[in-house]
Amino acid sequence: MKSDELRQKFLNFFEKKGHKIIPSGSLVPKDDSTVLFTTAGMHPLVPFLLGEKHPAGKRLASCQKCIRTDDIDDVGDDTHNTFFEMLGNWSLGDYWKEEAIKWSFEFLTKELNISLDRFAVSCFAGGPGGCPDAPKDEESAKIWESLGVKKERIAFLPKEDNWWGPAGQTGPCGPDTEMFYWKLNDKPAPEVFDAKDKNWVEIWNDVFMQYVKDESGNFMGAEQKNVDTGMGLERTIAVLNGKENVYETDLFLPIIKKIEELSGKKYGDYKKEFRIIADHVKASVFLASEQIMPSNVQHGYILRRLLRRAIRYGKILQMPEDFLADLIKSVVEIYKSTYPELAESEEGAVFIVRQEQKKFEKTLENGLKEFEKLDNISGKDAFNLYQTYGFPIEITEELAKEKGIKVDVEDFENELKKHQELSRTASVGMFKGGLADASEQTTKLHTAAHLMLAGLRKVLGGHVVQKGSNISAERLRFDFLHKEKMTSGQIKDVENFVNGIIEKDLPVWFEEMPLEKAKEINAMGIFESKYGEKVKVYFVGKGDENVSKEICGGPHVERTGVLGHFKIIKEESSSSGIRRIKAILE
Numbered sequence: 171m172k173s174d175e176l177r178q179k180f181l182n183f184f185e186k187k188g189h190k191i192i193p194s195g196s197l198v199p200k201d202d203s204t205v206l207f208t209t210a211g212m213h214p215l216v217p218f219l220l221g222e223k224h225p226a227g228k229r230l231a232s233c234q235k236c237i238r239t240d241d242i243d244d245v246g247d248d249t250h251n252t253f254f255e256m257l258g259n260w261s262l263g264d265y266w267k268e269e270a271i272k273w274s275f276e277f278l279t280k281e282l283n284i285s286l287d288r289f290a291v292s293c294f295a296g297g298p299g300g301c302p303d304a305p306k307d308e309e310s311a312k313i314w315e316s317l318g319v320k321k322e323r324i325a326f327l328p329k330e331d332n333w334w335g336p337a338g339q340t341g342p343c344g345p346d347t348e349m350f351y352w353k354l355n356d357k358p359a360p361e362v363f364d365a366k367d368k369n370w371v372e373i374w375n376d377v378f379m380q381y382v383k384d385e386s387g388n389f390m391g392a393e394q395k396n397v398d399t400g401m402g403l404e405r406t407i408a409v410l411n412g413k414e415n416v417y418e419t420d421l422f423l424p425i426i427k428k429i430e431e432l433s434g435k436k437y438g439d440y441k442k443e444f445r446i447i448a449d450h451v452k453a454s455v456f457l458a459s460e461q462i463m464p465s466n467v468q469h470g471y472i473l474r475r476l477l478r479r480a481i482r483y484g485k486i487l488q489m490p491e492d493f494l495a496d497l498i499k500s501v502v503e504i505y506k507s508t509y510p511e512l513a514e515s516e517e518g519a520v521f522i523v524r525q526e527q528k529k530f531e532k533t534l535e536n537g538l539k540e541f542e543k544l545d546n547i548s549g550k551d552a553f554n555l556y557q558t559y560g561f562p563i564e565i566t567e568e569l570a571k572e573k574g575i576k577v578d579v580e581d582f583e584n585e586l587k588k589h590q591e592l593s594r595t596a597s598v599g600m601f602k603g604g605l606a607d608a609s610e611q612t613t614k615l616h617t618a619a620h621l622m623l624a625g626l627r628k629v630l631g632g633h634v635v636q637k638g639s640n641i642s643a644e645r646l647r648f649d650f651l652h653k654e655k656m657t658s659g660q661i662k663d664v665e666n667f668v669n670g671i672i673e674k675d676l677p678v679w680f681e682e683m684p685l686e687k688a689k690e691i692n693a694m695g696i697f698e699s700k701y702g703e704k705v706k707v708y709f710v711g712k713g714d715e716n717v718s719k720e721i722c723g724g725p726h727v728e729r730t731g732v733l734g735h736f737k738i739i740k741e742e743s744s745s746s747g748i749r750r751i752k753a754i755l756e
Contacts, residue, residue, distance in 0.1 A: 189231040196214070207469070208236055215260060221393060224262060243568075251404060256402060257400070260396065271313045271347065275317045287359060290325070293306075293325070314347070325365050334346045336382075341383060373401060375399065377399065380395045432490055435488075443486050448497075459515040464525075494523045529746065541566070546575055548581060609643050618646060645752055650751070694721065737756055
């Protein structure tokens with residue numbers, strides 16, 4: 171079975187069961203600042219799992235793009251990936267355990283033709299770890315038995331195995347029941363299911379969200395009970411095709427073959443190196459499609475770490491200089507029908523990767539020479555490799571492990587905080603448009619930022635898009651895509667444009683509309699795929715005098731005339747290909 175076929179079978183099956191198919195949300199969570207990336211299918215649905223009404227109804231299904239970074243060091247084995255897709259179906263206060271389990275069973279045994287001889291399940295054993303009052307899940311076990319699953323193939327497992335969530339620090343959670351497939355073709359499955367036997371591969375789980383964890387760590391009964399299921403596309407397609415690992419499926423083979431072609435080496439002789447490069451370039455392409463740029467903080471740091479790790483393993487394979495850009499085409503080819511945005515952003519991804527590869531190549535060779543001089547690696551040594559040669563601490567640890575020495579990571583962290591304060595990020599208001607507060611002056615500067623973006627696009631060109639902002643009552647800080655330093659003339663032209671709009675005293679107004687309509691009218695927005703189906707579009711001016719339209723949550727002034735005088739006080743580089751402006755209202 172091909173991955174496209176499995177993906178479509180799943181969505182078609184649940185559509186017939188009354189579910190609305192919703193598109194994948196962004197890889198960057200919209201409503202959860204406690205995590206960097208979307209790690210599960212339910213992440214974009216948290217507000218609706220907590221009771222907010224979803225415009226598509228109470229039964230939903232999707233294939234969600236996900237990134238998990240906890241296991242980056244394990245990538246290269248048979249099961250771990252950074253980027254993956256999660257098939258899922260949800261009941262938002264509608265059906266409960268019986269329907270969820272029966273439909274899971276029907277899909278696996280009828281649509282995928284999985285034999286009961288190779289099938290087992292686990293249920294929550296109750297006890298400590300999850301909600302203290304959560305009982306043993308006898309109800310799920312009885313439903314499985316009624317469907318023909320033998321008692322010997324049903325295991326009751328504790329919280330670390332059969333409790334899911336919340337996805338971040340708080341939110342909906344509950345016990346789950348998990349489904350396993352016996353992966354060996356040449357050896358029959360044991361009569362009694364033992365979850366510790368690694369030949370049993372988990373392929374799906376049904377989570378029964380009947381609790382909510384609050385900020386104090388307390389569990390409460392959920393007002394709305396939900397079902398949340400998750401089937402990993404990569405793992406499932408591997409076991410269905412009798413593969414021991416995900417890298418030998420159609421989701422990776424084109425990339426693997428391209429690495430063989432570029433390196434002149436065989437996958438079987440360098441499995442770890444091939445897998446790390448394939449996984450990391452795939453994740454990087456998806457991150458780049460969401461306009462994430464390599465940097466030393468947050469999302470950009472993960473992208474930089476992935477790219478530099480791939481470059482390092484490319485060196486081991488003696489790959490050609492521009493190999494990552496060549497591999498991007500293979501990734502786009504695999505996913506172009508499912509995620510057309512990859513093809514649309516391919517040129518930008520190639521630019522990002524080439525810039526980062528060029529930057530890292532300059533220092534990598536010298537850094538490796540410096541590393542070889544060290545017999546022990548103190549925190550200061552590790553920090554010097556990081557600061558001078560661009561080595562993420564993880565690369566230093568990997569190299570040290572290969573050399574049989576240790577790194578003082580704790581001391582490195584102290585050096586990091588002391589010298590660069592990298593732990594301090596622009597997280598204030600990160601998920602509220604970068605606003606520090608909603609004071610009158612901050613609101614004025616927020617509106618001015620819209621005018622400035624319009625001015626930048628007019629003066630510098632339509633390639634300019636917003637990459638981030640941080641707005642306080644004192645000033646606005648605004649990052650945008652542009653390669654070159656602005657001239658004094660260009661800065662003056664942008665100031666004159668903004669002040670001209672202020673003098674016209676144009677109305678500022680918004681309209682709620684479907685996301686698709688917002689795209690049709692070319693409204694600007696950051697990370698468009700993270701928005702819901704309905705968005706607010708803020709306009710400045712009407713008719714022929716319309717100068718700005720942006721997807722935004724507000725707040726804004728009602729007319730531009732109240733803003734005062736706009737002045738750019740600084741224009742500088744933020745990171746490669748990104749410029750930063752600081753501006754004030756006088």
